Amino acid sequence: MRSVCLWRNSFARFSAGVPVWFAIMYCGLMAWPAYVFAQDVLPTARYTVGMTQVEYLNPADGGRPLDYMLIYPAAPDIAATPVKIFLSTNLHMYKDAPIAADGLKHPLVIFSHGAGGNGAGYAWFGEYLASHGYFVAMVYHYRANTYDSSALYVRNRIWQRPRDISLDITHLLQDKVWGPHIDPNQIGVAGHSQGGFSALWIGGAKVNPDLFLAYQRRWKENQVVPAYLRQQMRLDAEPARNVRDNRVKAAFAMAPGDIQGFGMDEAGLRQMAIPAYIIVGAGDTTTPPEENAEFAAKYIPDAQLDVLPGPVGHEIFGNECDQVGRDNYPEACIDAPGVDRAKLHDYIGNAALRFFDTNLNVQRQRPN
Numbered sequence: 294m295r296s297v298c299l300w301r302n303s304f305a306r307f308s309a310g311v312p313v314w315f316a317i318m319y320c321g322l323m324a325w326p327a328y329v330f331a332q333d334v335l336p337t338a339r340y341t342v343g344m345t346q347v348e349y350l351n352p353a354d355g356g357r358p359l360d361y362m363l364i365y366p367a368a369p370d371i372a373a374t375p376v377k378i379f380l381s382t383n384l385h386m387y388k389d390a391p392i393a394a395d396g397l398k399h400p401l402v403i404f405s406h407g408a409g410g411n412g413a414g415y416a417w418f419g420e421y422l423a424s425h426g427y428f429v430a431m432v433y434h435y436r437a438n439t440y441d442s443s444a445l446y447v448r449n450r451i452w453q454r455p456r457d458i459s460l461d462i463t464h465l466l467q468d469k470v471w472g473p474h475i476d477p478n479q480i481g482v483a484g485h486s487q488g489g490f491s492a493l494w495i496g497g498a499k500v501n502p503d504l505f506l507a508y509q510r511r512w513k514e515n516q517v518v519p520a521y522l523r524q525q526m527r528l529d530a531e532p533a534r535n536v537r538d539n540r541v542k543a544a545f546a547m548a549p550g551d552i553q554g555f556g557m558d559e560a561g562l563r564q565m566a567i568p569a570y571i572i573v574g575a576g577d578t579t580t581p582p583e584e585n586a587e588f589a590a591k592y593i594p595d596a597q598l599d600v601l602p603g604p605v606g607h608e609i610f611g612n613e614c615d616q617v618g619r620d621n622y623p624e625a626c627i628d629a630p631g632v633d634r635a636k637l638h639d640y641i642g643n644a645a646l647r648f649f650d651t652n653l654n655v656q657r658q659r660p661n
Contacts, residue, residue: 332476333397334656335426342423343367343390344376344416347430349464360433361403361461362412363471364419366393366426378416380618380626383635386420392474400479400653401428401465402545403458405488408447410611411439415485417612421642427649428475430461432488448512449526451487451555455495455536458482462540479653481543483645485610486580489549489571490557493589496544497537497566502530504556537566543652545645547610548573550580552589562592569596570648572641574605576629599644601637604629609637 344364350356369390376388402422406412412419412431419429434454436446446453462480466472484492494500506528512518513526533556544567552562571593573586580586582600590598601609606629613634614626628634649655 332478332654332656333399334658335397335399336395337658337660339424340366340393340426341369341390342386342420343369343388343392344386344419345389347464351460357435359435359457359460359464360412362416362419362431362433363465364416364423364429364431365471365474366395366399366423366428367391368393378413378612380614380622381413381416381612382615383613384416384420386416392470397426397474398476398479399426399428399474400481400649400655401430401462401475402481402483402649403461403541404429404431405454405458405482405484405491406432406434406438407484407486407488408437409439409442410485410488414439414611417638418483418610418642418645421638422646422649425646426655428465428471430465432458432461444512444518444522445525447487449509450532451491452533452536454487454491455538456532458491458495459536459538459540462538477540479542479655480540481545481649481653482541483545483547484549485547486550486607489546489580490552490555492544492546493549493552493557493562493565493569493593494536495538495541496569497564498557498589498593499561499564500530500533500556501558501561502534502556504558505530505533506556508554508556541567543567543649544569545648546571546586546589547641548577548580548586548607549589550585552580552585557589559592562589563594565593565596567595568648568652569593570599570644571596572599572601572644574601574603574607574609576604577607579607597648601640603631605632605637609634610641613638 347363348360367390369387373387375385378384412433419431422429436443466477482492509528513523571586571590573582590596608625619626
């Protein structure tokens with residue numbers, strides 16, 4: 294673009310009746326992506342939030358079902374009541390509510406959950422962004438979620454994660470109901486733990502094939518894993534290559550890991566093609582910051598590291614739990630003394646909003 298503009302400016306100096314400023318302005322405009330000028334401006338007022346469960350079949354892979362919870366700006370009926378999310382509290386979403394009829398195209402964020410988790414377990418994050426105008430697809434990774442989990446996918450075929458995120462993006466953009474409300478030039482990805490790793494992966498960071506094979510081999514040779522599963526585990530790094538999706542413009546990674554264990558080394562992290570915001574609790578013992586978040590941020594070219602001080606652990610990024618959750622899953626629901634999950638969620642949500650707004654070029658009305 295620079296060489297073209299220099300040529301046009303030189304041509305203008307020697308062309309009678311064509312002022313230099315016209316060429317400069319022309320080149321300046323041409324340097325901006327076209328979508329900037331056609332972009333919708335989101336309101337400052339918060340939206341009411343809807344949610345719905347989406348399932349579709351991937352015909353290219355034997356009809357494999359893929360699922361996500363879609364959280365979006367909505368206009369629920371005045372008599373509607375918020376849906377109850379299993380084991381969770383302090384959520385305010387309306388099931389299958391009509392989409393907000395604002396005539397605008399909205400940014401999209403795809404969220405990837407941790408190993409053995411599920412999209413609904415992070416619904417607070419989707420609600421926060423949706424209340425500010427985002428569409429947020431909370432993925433249920435195939436055979437790697439709370440309700441349908443196998444070591445074959447949770448451990449051996451983790452490359453399926455970024456590839457399925459790409460399928461989900463395509464499905465949403467092509468969907469006759471949801472697609473018209475989404476701006477295809479404003480797509481980000483977020484995730485927690487293994488999902489945070491997936492966010493960096495689809496953003497351009499690469500795994501070292503030899504290190505990835507070594508990771509797969511450790512699981513295939515793990516005698517604790519049932520033999521029938523180990524027999525299905527392939528030693529193949531090829532599907533783990535080139536999972537970058539150029540439609541994704543920014544990545545927000547919560548406590549990503551296992552960065553080095555999965556084979557992502559310094560050289561691979563340097564290949565990250567988009568801005569990354571990496572956030573982790575200082576007290577995280579599941580994906581220790583030094584060897585995961587801090588290691589990744591050190592080598593990713595455009596990374597911002599945010600370490601939450603104090604005894605903030607790995608599970609802080611999940612929903613606030615109701616009493617049933619606290620009674621049955623204390624390790625995931627009860628934080629260390631002095632840690633306020635609701636307050637931290639507000640901080641994390643605001644950090645994500647500012648990060649995505651900036652890097653997806655989201656335009657907002659100025660407050661009066």
